[in-house]
Amino acid sequence: xxxxxxxxxxxxxxxxxxxxxxxxxxxxxxxxxxxxxxxxxxxxxxxxxxxxxxxxxxxxxxxxxxxxxxxxxxxxxxxxxxxxxxxxxxxxxxxxxxxxxxxxxxxxxxxxxxxxxxxxxxxxxxxxxxxxxxxxxxxxxxxxxxxxxxxxxxxxxxxxxxxxxxxxxxxxxxxxxxxxxxxxxxxxxxxxxxxxxxxxxxxxxxxxxxxxxxxxxxxxxxxxxxxxxxxxxxxxxxxxxxxxxxxxxxxxxxxxxxxx
Amino acid sequence: xxxxxxxxxxxxxxxxxxxxxxxxxxxxxxxxxxxxxxxxxxxxxxxxxxxxxxxxxxxxxxxxxxxxxxxxxxxxxxxxxxxxxxxxxxxxxxxxxxxxxxxxxxxxxxxxxxxxxxxxxxxxxxxxxxxxxxxxxxxxxxxxxxxxxxxxxxxxxxxxxxxxxxxxxxxxxxxxxxxxxxxxxxxxxxxxxxxxxxxxxxxxxxxxxxxxxxxxxxxxxxxxxxxxxxxxxxxxxxxxxxxxxxxxxxxxxxxxxxxxxxxxxxxxxxxx
Numbered sequence: 001x002x003x004x005x006x007x008x009x010x011x012x013x014x015x016x017x018x019x020x021x022x023x024x025x026x027x028x029x030x031x032x033x034x035x036x037x038x039x040x041x042x043x044x045x046x047x048x049x050x051x052x053x054x055x056x057x058x059x060x061x062x063x064x065x066x067x068x069x070x071x072x073x074x075x076x077x078x079x080x081x082x083x084x085x086x087x088x089x090x091x092x093x094x095x096x097x098x099x100x101x102x103x104x105x106x107x108x109x110x111x112x113x114x115x116x117x118x119x120x121x122x123x124x125x126x127x128x129x130x131x132x133x134x135x136x137x138x139x140x141x142x143x144x145x146x147x148x149x150x151x152x153x154x155x156x157x158x159x160x161x162x163x164x165x166x167x168x169x170x171x172x173x174x175x176x177x178x179x180x181x182x183x184x185x186x187x188x189x190x191x192x193x194x195x196x197x198x199x200x201x202x203x204x205x206x207x208x209x210x211x212x213x214x215x216x217x218x219x220x221x222x223x224x225x226x227x228x229x230x231x232x233x234x235x236x237x238x239x240x241x242x243x244x245x246x247x248x249x250x251x252x253x254x255x256x257x258x259x260x
Numbered sequence: 261x262x263x264x265x266x267x268x269x270x271x272x273x274x275x276x277x278x279x280x281x282x283x284x285x286x287x288x289x290x291x292x293x294x295x296x297x298x299x300x301x302x303x304x305x306x307x308x309x310x311x312x313x314x315x316x317x318x319x320x321x322x323x324x325x326x327x328x329x330x331x332x333x334x335x336x337x338x339x340x341x342x343x344x345x346x347x348x349x350x351x352x353x354x355x356x357x358x359x360x361x362x363x364x365x366x367x368x369x370x371x372x373x374x375x376x377x378x379x380x381x382x383x384x385x386x387x388x389x390x391x392x393x394x395x396x397x398x399x400x401x402x403x404x405x406x407x408x409x410x411x412x413x414x415x416x417x418x419x420x421x422x423x424x425x426x427x428x429x430x431x432x433x434x435x436x437x438x439x440x441x442x443x444x445x446x447x448x449x450x451x452x453x454x455x456x457x458x459x460x461x462x463x464x465x466x467x468x469x470x471x472x473x474x475x476x477x478x479x480x481x482x483x484x485x486x487x488x489x490x491x492x493x494x495x496x497x498x499x500x501x502x503x504x505x506x507x508x509x510x511x512x513x514x515x516x517x518x519x520x521x522x523x524x525x526x527x528x529x530x531x532x
Contacts, residue, residue: 033423038350039367039376056424059350059368066358085323088302089330103300103323112299125319149320 001255002044005030006060006071007051013233014051016244024248031060038063047255050075051231053082055126070258072251073230077205081228082126084151094204096197097224099154106146115139119155133178156224158217161188164237165198166209166246171239181211187238193223201228208250262530264288265309265334267324269295269316276511277315280519287527295320302327310530312336313522315509317347317388335529338508342485346508347388349426352484359483361476362502364494365429371415375427381406384414385426395455404430406455431502433494438464439477440515441489443525446477447515453494461514472501480506487529488512488522 003026007014010030018028029045038060042048048071050061061075080086084101091098102109102117113120119137122144135155136142144150160178162185164171172194173185188194194214201212213227234243264284268277273294284290291309295318305327312334314325325340338346345352353366367375368385381395382405394409414421433453438460440447451457451464473493480503481489490510493501512518 034370036424037367037369037373037375038424039365039369041376056368056422062351063354066354085302085326089326093330100301100303102302103320104298105296105320108297108299149318 001026001046003028004042004045004048005051006036006048006057008032008054008057009052013235013244017049017051017248020244020248036060043067043069045069047072047251049251050078053078053230058082070255072254073207073210074205077207078230080205081210081230084123084125084153087228090204091201091225091228094200096200097222099156099224099226101154102152103149105149106144109150109152110139110142113139113142117154118142119157120152121155122150122152125151131180135178153226156215156217156226157219158215158224161191161194161214161216162211162236163194163198163214164209164211164232164234165202165207166234166237166241166243167250169239169241169246170195170198171237173236173238175236177215181232182235185236185238197223197225208254209247262288262310262527263291263308264526264530265291265293265307265312265328267293267295267312267314267316267321269318269321272315272509276513279513280522283519284523284526287523288530293324295324298324300324300327305331307332307334309334311526313526314338314343317343317509319388334531337487337526337529338489339485342487343508345484346486346489346506348386349383349428349505350385352506353428355483356480356503356506359479361480361483362500364431364502364504367427368424369427370424375429377427377429378403379405379430380427381408381430382411382425382427383408384411385422385424393454395458397455406430428504431494431496431504433496435495436460437467437470437473437493437495437501439473439491439493440510440512440518441477441481441486441491442512442521443487443529445521446474448473449514464514466516470501476501476503484508488525 003021005014007030018030021028048064050071050073058075058079061071064071065075080090088098088101119135121133121135124132160175162173162175172188172191174188175185211229211232212225215224215226237243295316300323312328322340325336328336350368353363356363365377369375396407396409398405411425435450436453438449448467448469449464450467451460454460457463477491486508490507491503492505494504495501512522
């Protein structure tokens with residue numbers, strides 16, 4: 001089978017997936033920003049794996065799906081989880097708790113936000129992880145004059161978790177606040193509420209794998225979802241199983257199901 | 261009296277909406293939401309409007325519309341999804357072609373890699389800002405290439421916004437056809453292509469209904485989800501029409517009685 005991987009990188013987990021699929025006899029090409037032409041030339045492959053959620057790869061995904069080429073994970077679901085406002089409404093509709101969110105120009109936010117809304121954290125509108133995030137503890141601290149608009153969330157003080165799932169297998173780790181996926185974490189044997197959140201989210205979108213970032217608030221013990229992703233790197237997967245082979249199996253199984 | 265929420269930005273409020281607001285103020289209560297001044301609080305809001313009308317396409321406007329769509333049953337014209345699709349040239353080309361509407365061939369390529377057709381126009385991927393089309397003409401190996409300077413600017417400099425350019429195959433056409441769509445009504449105009457005469461209004465004339473354009477305009481607005489729109493069409497040498505641009509925020513002052521037609525339509529669509 002001819003498989004394309006839409007990814008911003010060639011190495012890391014993408015490289016491992018390529019290697020694994022090639023060993024199994026597939027012809028695999030990784031398409032990055034340097035060699036991705038989105039036009040009819042893309043339609044000569046049987047399946048695409050949407051590894052990165054940057055807009056460029058989502059464009060490719062939408063184009064391919066419109067031309068009946070399977071894309072896994074689904075492009076629109078990847079978009080919903082990349083866009084913070086879409087993701088907020090999606091989580092809220094499922095009954096999962098999310099931090100309060102605000103948007104506006106810097107001037108508007110500075111003049112209209114109440115001191116009681118702080119601490120707040122600014123995040124890029126499209127994105128995931130801890131890149132370009134900043135915490136503001138008070139209105140006085142909130143001082144980032146910019147012409148652009150800002151997206152802000154209540155910053156929840158508590159214990160932070162990185163929770164993965166691949167198929168029915170779950171891996172929950174405690175992590176340092178605002179750390180990225182690749183930094184050290186500690187495996188948690190079990191947390192029923194986090195597991196419930198993961199299963200609910202997975203079932204709602206029929207996801208094969210993914211992750212949630214969560215925070216359990218110290219004062220209230222409430223559990224908040226603060227980020228989601230359809231295709232993490234699984235750097236902190238601490239179960240015995242190999243994430244690469246598990247994910248490739250799930251993708252190929254899903255491909256066969258889509259074709260039948 | 262019904263209440264209309266008008267969601268806009270300063271540019272559209274000051275430059276494009278005066279006639280509309282003058283017409284509607286005697287027929288409806290108006291609340292105005294200006295992008296540059298409005299704080300979107302997603303967990304503390306109150307909307308009592310009977311309908312919202314959106315005349316802007318900035319990110320804050322779109323997210324305010326998303327909040328209204330998710331949390332209320334108040335109709336919004338146009339929807340956030342349709343506005344986003346309309347200003348994203350690449351995505352609307354994908355959706356329109358899938359719906360069977362003839363659009364010129366298109367390609368999204370890394371800067372420096374040519375598309376699979378010879379004559380083309382490079383446009384900005386997202387036509388979201390309030391600035392004008394700045395064309396540059398090039399003739400290479402006998403082929404015509406038109407470049408929108410905005411698109412090139414967005415891929416250059418220290419912090420390029422995009423790595424890719426949107427290419428649309430160039431359609432040679434004597435006229436450009438402009439069709440306005442409001443509710444179920446279509447208004448037809450013809451003008452010299454903007455590439456020949458940048459002052460589009462100088463040559464614009466009202467024309468009779470063209471059945472092919474009518475069918476394409478209804479299908480296109482349905483595919484994108486627009487209730488109010490303007491569309492640009494070109495006619496190729498072999499007589500086929502192509503939809504080259506679709507807009508969610510048309511300047512309805514260019515239609516005779518445009519502000520009245522829009523106002524009356526909104527009142528009719530308001531939540532009962």
